[in-house]
Amino acid sequence: MRAFADLLDRLIYTRSRNAKLKLITDYLRVTPDPDRGWAMAALTGELDLPGVKSAVIRTLIEQRVDPVLFRMSRDYVGDTAETVALLWPTPPIAPDPEPLSIAQAVDRLSSLSRSDAPAALAAMLDRLDSDERFALLKMATGALRIGVSSRLAKTALANGFDLDVEAVEEVWHGIAPPYTALFDWAERRGPQPTAADVPVFRPFMLAHPLEELRVDLKDYAAEWKWDGIRVQIVHVAGTTRLYSRTGDDVTASFPEVARDFTTPGVLDGELMVKGDAQGSATEEGGAASFNALQQRLGRKVVSAKMLAESPAFVRLYDILYDGDEDLRPLPWDQRRVRLEAFVARLDPERFDLSTVIAAEDFTALEGIRAGARDAAIEGVMLKRRDSPYLGGRKTGLWYKWKRDPLTADCVMMYAQRGSGRRSSFYSDYTFGCWTEDGTLLPVGKAYSGITDEELKRLDQFVRNHTTGRFGPVREVEKTLVLEIAFDSIHQSKRHKSGVAMRFPRIARIRTDKPAAEADTVAALERLIT
Missing domain, CATH: 2.40.50.140 (Nucleic acid-binding proteins)
Incomplete structure (x- = not known):
């Protein structure tokens, strides 16, 4: 825990992206398994300890210090973990001289019920100094907020062991923490993990803001930018998964979409719901406003009433795989032809195709965009016709042109x-x-x-x-x-x-x-x- 606490402390006070990468890389190179794997899970938001929530931590500290003092301090500091780490009283007996490892903390807290976890957490906090308490609490609650994105942490891992970051990203969701197979590959002790027969997440291709740039529509295709949530739908070996743009598995929130996608492949699209809270549909293919979709986000169980009143569907943008054939290297216009053929095999009530906007030139497109005020339209996407599907933002390939606020x-x-x-x-x-x-x-x-x-x-x-x-x-x-x-x-x-x-x-x-x-x-x- 000491080394992880030092890492977090340095990351918090480091602004440079390259410096953050070096700090994480150095940590991963010298930290043994499985501690470094659990640290990566914490840095990428993949660590879940259901027995430890913010309310539990507040209860523990208010049993030990004046609740008014804690609340005033929390208001001033602005962070619960930091406030608790500083206010936690030193126990009357000497702390355990044996250092607490990340793996020990995770194993202990993940194996306990919600009723038993608070006492175990308190015992751990008694063994640690303030910096280590901060690290443990941040790790346990999953709210690091240290200026490190999931992508940055994976890039540090790739840099540290001379791996391709896209290859790391591709298999990331198919390997469970503490990522033993990933580190075996990184240190050349094991084979490279593959996505075969596993519905893993692939990085989305993202767009740069258009700003003042004007493009030639002979080189770029224009589509509406819909206001839902970007999803990737994967069907492999009889299993379907839906992933959000950040790689979170949202399948449970939209079971009807997963149920109706049974054709092997990987598609990219916008997930929306039909109608609004009162069940009425809008003009553009039944897409309701984001407010209607928001009622379903984050739900692990969706009621029959909600499924009936706000059924989900996906407006498809792109195709990454057709069966086991990787289409990402193909230019956009060829992928579009393959996508149209793929969509024809799907249920039209659940999946439709985002149409290409017909405009003679950029000036005509400006007029079309200016007249769009549908609740589900967020703007226009411009995609270079010869662009392959590449993870992340690549200059000159895709642009987003959001409507004026x-x-x-x-x-x-x-x-x-x-x-x-x-x-x-x-x-x-x-x-x-x-x-x-x-x-x-x-x-x-x-x-x-x-x-x-x-x-x-x-x-x-x-x-x-x-x-x-x-x-x-x-x-x-x-x-x-x-x-x-x-x-x-x-x-x-x-x-x-x-x-x-x-x-x-x-x-x-x-x-x-x-x-x-x-x-x-x-x-x-x-x-x-």
């Missing part, structure tokens, strides 16, 4: 401290719009879109205009207007205002506008598509 002038109502480097600032803002009777109702929450200087200005406003305190939340005078940009807006029964914004962010601080002139909920409702 909607905006509304809203009044700040509440503020909450942020996390990490923003933990000392009130950086998360709840804002509202007016009803017809003059009531201000919350319509969204945002924390992005502002500069560091603007963050300081808003933090100062919150501190100087607080009218009420509710734990970490402050209510403020309803006098400051924020211009909020958002991708779309939808009806929502979960919000008192009846609306929910998609991707809200702060566009401007409107000190020039009186709060009474901010937008109304009715005006937002007119933007619903």
Whole structure:
């Protein structure tokens, strides 16, 4: 645990990507199995210890220190694991002189029930110093937040042992932690793992923002960018899996899609649901807004009612494998022909094809894009016709051209401290719009879109205009207007205002506008598509 704690400490204070890669690489080279495998599982978000949750950790610390002191400290520090690691009292007896390994901690905590795990975790915390406690708690909860992505950790592994990172990514989800077969291959003790007969995840091909670039439609094909979740559907050896863009297995949330995909192959598409919360369908092939899809995300069990009211389907973009034939090296236009033939063999109620936008030139495409305001359309994708399917973002091959955001002038109502480097600032803002009777109702929450200087200005406003305190939340005078940009807006029964914004962010601080002139909920409702 000591070496892993040192690694996390250095990663937190290292900004350089190359420096982070070197730190992880050096750690993996000198750390024995299975500790380094479990460390990789923690760094990539693949470690799951169901008996240890944030609520358990809060209960343990509040049994040992004043709960008010803990909550005030947590509010200031901005991170539960760091707060608990610092406040945890030194036990009256000397700690166990034998160091605790990552493998020992994982084996112990993963084998216990939810009722027994808290006591075991407390005993481990008693044996550790503050840095090691921080590492254990971060690892156990799966919320590292140290500026290391899953891809970066896998790249460090590949760099450290002279492996191809795409080969590592390809078999990653077919090997369980602590990845013994992977490290055997890395150190030339075993064969290279393969994806044969295993429904593994392959890296998605991603796009760069188009920005000011104009492309020739003779070289690029245009498709709609749909507002669902990007999924990869894999059927191998009688088994189907659905993976999200981050490689998470989402099969359980969409069992009807997995059930109806029985043709061997690997497809790339956008998963959406038909109709909306009231069961009505939209014009473009029945695709509902993201808000309807959101009700199903993360569910391990989907009710029969939800399956009936919000059935899922996939709008297909690309094909990676046809049976066991790898089509990724083929250019896009050839893969498109193969995809069209593949889709013809699928259930049209569950799978359809994302159509290519017919436009004479880029100027015509601009007009088509400007007129698109369907709830399920997020923008336009531009794909080079001769591009192979390559994992990650490759310059010049695929571009995303998101539609212009909607905006509304809203009044700040509440503020909450942020996390990490923003933990000392009130950086998360709840804002509202007016009803017809003059009531201000919350319509969204945002924390992005502002500069560091603007963050300081808003933090100062919150501190100087607080009218009420509710734990970490402050209510403020309803006098400051924020211009909020958002991708779309939808009806929502979960919000008192009846609306929910998609991707809200702060566009401007409107000190020039009186709060009474901010937008109304009715005006937002007119933007619903």
